[in-house]
Amino acid sequence: MSTRLKRICALALVGAIALFAVACGGSNDDNGGGGGGSSGSSTAGTPDPADVSGKIVVWDVFYRSFPSYTRAVPELDAAFKKKYPNVTVEHVAQPFAEYQALQQAAFTGREGPDVMMMPNAGGIRQFQKGLEELNDRITPEMQEQLTGWDAVTPGYRTEGPHYGVPIAQTDFMFYFNKRLFRRAGLPTDFEPRTWEDLRDAGLKLKAAGIQPFTGGNKEGYESQWWWHMAWPTYNTQEQAVALADGELPFTDPAVAQTFEPEMMMQRAGLFERDRFTTPFFNDGWMRFADGKAAMILGGSTNTAYWGDFNRALGEENVGMFLPPGSKYISMNPEWSWSIPKFAENKDAAWAYIDFMASREGLEMLFEMTGELPNRKDAELPADAPSQARQIRDWYRDGPTFLATDVLTPSQVTQTMNTEAKEWLQGRKSKEEMLESIQATSEQVNR
Known part of the structure; x- marks a missing residue:
């Protein structure tokens, strides 16, 4: 999830943020993860405004990329400025396509922002050596209130050294048009127990003259999302970590089976014929908003999510369901805020992060x-849509863990995006697809 999809990919989408060569990695290289010395104190808790001053530079990959967030940034920064009047914020929008390379250059040259947005767990892992460990600043109250610490901690644990502070919570989920389901004689509280249940519902929609699924897979993002949605219906959290670390090969049957649900839907003829020539952003998801299909795999926040669909179809007509039979729910921070070791104003940088992760900021x-707020004490407004409340309940009730594609290095998911399209269109065998993905995984984890 970025869903930014969030991310415009949001949700993040998130494994599809950067399409870079392995040479841009450097997670075990001092140039890729080095840093200068420390400056400033490391007192835990919310800083005293009288003790914090100067300028901070914030790098943000979502700013200027997503309209609602772009409008929010000045107001959030103004609220921070009201609390810390002696701090000046320079908020710099960085491009999605070039962000990983810009980060690499900053850590190599030991020069850049005071606050750096990390769009996913992979960025923390890659640049960990160049980031400040923040545990001395994080209070027990913050540790308890916030969720998502596994995304900023080595080994994907909630306890341990934290190299960022997680913000918001997100992932993907299935949406359906209740009006179209009703027309096809399907329940409006649809909740499939198996992937076969989902396929059968699609066939019933198709028989009623209704397009079952819409979207767009020109970039290959959808295949990545279908794969990671299927993962917890077959496999465990421990297997996801083993896969990300290169200990479980993509050619293993446990991994191979997670590609099957998408192929099941394709063999049943539930996707549109132009799926592989239609980009998801923003052509594909708009078709669902326009009422042209009954289901879509979308995000939980920001773009191609309940907010967009409610405005277009009406809150009462937008239903949601999770992957059938999941052992856990995929849930990620939308991003995290980190402080590079070379930051010039670390105390003011922490004040900024502390505010953005506060109840008020979230x-x-x-x-x-x-x-969606990732603080336990943060409340949704009384008039929050039912979809937001349902997702919040899913995430609170758990169990949850990071999405498998968020754990997986971006170079690997990019290969997956390309190879899965070839397999789905019959130009490569499943074995050939898996071997190509595994070759990239071995190169990255070498």
């Missing part, structure tokens, strides 16, 4: 963007 973020 509640403001939700009200302006729909980003």
Whole structure:
């Protein structure tokens, strides 16, 4: 999830953020993860405004990329400025396509921002050596209130050294048009127990003259999302970590089976014929908003999510369901804020992060963007849509863990995006697809 999809990919989409060569990695290289010395204190908790001053530079890959978030940034920064009047914020929008390379250059040259957005767990892992460990600043209260610490901690654990502070919570989920389901004689509280149940519902929609699924897979993102949605219906959290670390090969039957649900839907003829020539952003998801199909795999926040669909179809007509039979629910921070070791104003940088992760900051973020708060004490507005409340309940009730594609290095998911399209269109065998993905995984984890 970025869903930014969030990410414009949001949700993040998130494994599809950067399409870079392995040479841009450097997670075990001092140039890729080095850093200068420390400056400033490391007192835990919310800083005293009287003790914090100067300028901070914030790098943000979502700013200027997503309209609602772009509108929110000045208001969030103004709220921070009101609390810390002696701090000046320079908020720099960085391009998605070039962000990983810009980060690499900053850590190599030991020069860049005071606060750096990390769009996914892979970025923390890659640049960990160049990031400040923040445990001395994080209070027990913050540790307890916030969720998502596994995304910023080595080994994907909630306890341990934290190299960032997680913000918001997101992932993907299935949406359906209740009006079209009703027309096909399907329940409006649809909740499939198996992938076969989902296929059969699609066939019933098709028989009623209704397009079952819409979207767009020109970039290959959808195949990545279908794969990671299927993962927890077959495999465990431990297997996901083993896969990301290169210990479980993509050619293993446990991994291979997670590609099958998407192929099941394709063999049943449930996708549109132009799926592989239609980009998901923004052509594909708009078709669902326009009422042209009954289901879509979308995000939980920001783009191609309940907010967009409610405005177009009406809140009462937008249903949601999770992958059938999941052992756990995929849930990720939308992003995290980190402090590079070379930051010049670390105390002011921490004040900024502390505010953005506060109840006030996260509640403001939700009200302006729909980003779900990842604080236990943050409340949704009384008039929050039912979909936001349902997702919040899913994430709170758990169990949850990071999405498998968020754990997987971006170079690997990019190969997956390309190879899965070839397999789905019959130009490569499943074995050939898996071997190509595994070759990239071995190169990255070498």
